[in-house]
Amino acid sequence: MAAAIAIADAEGLAAVSIRRVATELGARAMTLYSYIERKEDLLALMLDEIAAELRGDELHGDELRGDELRGDEPVPGDWREALLDIARRERDLVRRHPWRMDLVATRGVAVGPHALRHVERKLAVLARLGAGPAATWRFLAAYTDYMTGFLVREAQERAAPRREGISDAERAALAEPYVRELVERGELPHLAPLIEGGAAGAGDTFERGLRWLFDGIERELSPERGGAGPGR
Amino acid sequence: MAAAIAIADAEGLAAVSIRRVATELGARAMTLYSYIERKEDLLALMLDEIAAELRGDELHGDELRGDELRGDEPVPGDWREALLDIARRERDLVRRHPWRMDLVATRGVAVGPHALRHVERKLAVLARLGAGPAATWRFLAAYTDYMTGFLVREAQERAAPRREGISDAERAALAEPYVRELVERGELPHLAPLIEGGAAGAGDTFERGLRWLFDGIERELSPERGGAGPGR
DNA sequence: TATCAGTTTCGTACGCCGTAGCGTCTGCTG
């Protein structure tokens, strides 16, 4: 797993092949099949393994994995700040392991012990909302979906310059034929000023989008008020 | 493109190989390289092609592609209903072509003429918000990210039973080792009741999540009011 | 009608991939 993760971090998920991982370990390809049944097992294990890095305290070695319960120490601050903190850590995780979103998009989210403990942590935060189990689950689903979409986009934008030339070269050489023609024919009246004005792609929308989502959730829980306070 | 799309619809994106598409067309593999430079070009073309199905009117043949301007007829109702309508169509599109999310997650969103016209349509709706270009772009980014995340998850959940046994068989045979042990050791106090109570995975969260996001955006634009009205 | 440039198609080949099948070796258990 460590070898596979190192390869994926350095050269992308496509470089993780059975032969390559085996070579990195000084073995032959078929040796790996003593420990896994299919390559997909290895990928699933990688996905759960990096979820261990999502713990609040940064001690993610194996030393305190044993019997003492952890994972539901009270999180400081209100639920918004706590969930925002978790979101930032998830974003950092994808920055370290961009291939995570490739796997999430194809195999779905991990269901190993580390990943489950992380879900537990998020539910502990959401429990402060005092909503019922069904509503809590829906909140988590909306949060997860937004995060997935943002992180997929960010990981892929970050990987794009590595695949081709530079982002500017791509924009100049690839957007010219389509966009220029459509813009000059006046078929994109709303999009054209955004492109030419530079508004497209400017700024970091990560926390902004999360706050909008949080606002909407908060308003549902206290509908008569404006929702300015922490609610409840 | 049509042959490739048909294969992907029927057997998934992995079945789309150069050799397979060529065979479907009664030709040999290398023949395709007279029309595309790389396989990725074919995938990009597929992605833009299905975006043509996102037009509001259902005439997505080639017959009226010519000179008459279209794409910014006023959309009925307020912006929320209009954007919700677009969102439903995007969801239906992924239902017809689940492999779209695979491509979006790896290659990013399409930048062909059909896809650009669809972005234009969304910007026309968002223009009613009367926000500046930067804010409008951020709204679109947040919407797109939520949609991507939801659709990636839905497409992958829909494809999961096809990959393995049944969803129930999977839940029983695969979740047992991890989850049961952790639950019985009491390490997942918040997650356990959701699983056992059946709250997990119940109901459709699509429009709910979108409405929360819309509420948050609306509140930003009219902060002093509760945001109950359509605003502005 | 004969020629020819240009396009389209094809056969072959290279180096990858995941993994099935089977033989060999090692070290622990009874």
Next chain:
DNA sequence: CAGCAGACGCTACGGCGTACGAAACTGATA
């Protein structure tokens, strides 16, 4: 010491994307 389970390696199969050069076909020109 016998037996055996597990770790490990070799070989092979069918598939992949695509580079390269030859062949076949097309339409326009002499």
